[in-house]
Amino acid sequence: GVKLHNVSTGNVSAAGASVTIGGETTFYLSAPLTQTKDVSATFSAKMKGSITKDYSAYKLTTNASVQDLAFVFGEGVADEKYVSLKVSWIEQATIEIVKKDDTADVNLAGAVFGVYSDEACTKLITQMPATDKNGKSSVTIIKTQDTVYLKEITAPQGYVVNATATNVKLVASKTSAVTVENKEQLAELTIYKEGQVLTGADVSENGTVFQYENRRQKNAVYNVYAGADIVTAYGTKVYSKGDLVKENLTTGENGSVTLKNLHLGTYVVKETKAPDSFYNGSEEKSVTLTYAGQ
Incomplete structure (x- = not known):
């Protein structure tokens, strides 16, 4: 399921295919989220490179009145050079929020939440899109810690901001869903x-x-x-x-x-x-x- 994305050419390999890339190529590897459980935390592959010529340059200095001469000699090299590649998979997790009225079974649009790395909600990881007409919003983030914290930035029109932070446990390749309620502004x-x-x-x-x-x-x-x-x-x-x-x-x-x-x-x-x-x-x-x- 691993694909090589050649940034230099814009090409993407078929999953699991053998690939050849030249020097100074920019690339990255990807794998489906569902496969992060099927591979080890790191993935190693051997990269083989061939060097067909070794070059040596020489400068011959004569005297001040005559231009220096430069010579380049090349000779064939049969051995192949190897370099190892180690890939650490990035784990991603999805957070889904449902926003409701605290007394009526009504879903609310227009709530905006921040996802924070700390319980005090001072270190913003990302801001979630506003909840839609079904009261839902979701965001996918890189899983760098087990628990993140949600806090409301903007309440739906006519409601009081919910100042309480909500803990969310992140699960790689899965969606963690939470419901948060708002009190109507009376x-x-x-x-x-x-x-x-x-x-x-x-x-x-x-x-x-x-x-x-x-x-x-x-x-x-x-x-x-x-x-x-x-x-x-x-x-x-x-x-x-x-x-x-x-x-x-x-x-x-x-x-x-x-x-x-x-x-x-x-x-x-x-x-x-x-x-x-x-x-x-x-x-x-x-x-x-x-x-x-x-």
Whole structure:
């Protein structure tokens, strides 16, 4: 199964064929990956070369006024010269990754991983292609160590980078497959309620001027609705526009209330009950939660 690739001529020999190459030829040998188990770690072959002439050069010096003379004598040489060739086979291994959502059985495109030689993931061997629509990516590397480490460089759109390194055991001529999950980028929405509070009054001959300041208020109640269709990062609709997302959110002592783990998108906040001693104007506000990148 061994082939000789003559770089100088561009020719490739048939597998296992005897070959003749001239001096100063650049070449390399190859063997199918499946054969690395069938041959020893090194492969030796005897290379035979013939030299048909030995040449000797002589210079005859006369004097300063006459040009020197050069003579070259050749004589036949019958013996053959031998040189040994030793080949160390390069072992290759393939790494395949499948990228999934951590909660849904969905494969994710667009994830880019680096293959590193160290567990701290500081020494990059190669960068893998981005995962395809089936969430898959693969790369074949030279096996110089038993274990390499995968770490995500770029997460799929709408996801958080997975900062955990994944060990992969390399097996020569085989594929090592791993599955790595990503968390969808979710968001928080915090609602603050402020209202004017009487803090004092200035009394003068012209009358009384009351002084107010805005302070945060507790016991304001809100409902949150989908301001548009809300979809997950992988495209599944969670809410239709107008759907109630959460009701009866009530501001606490600090005048705020937070709604967590929202899918990205546009929401409408509507006040359903004002704080004590305040008027409820059924105010609505729209807010869009967007992906901020990696």
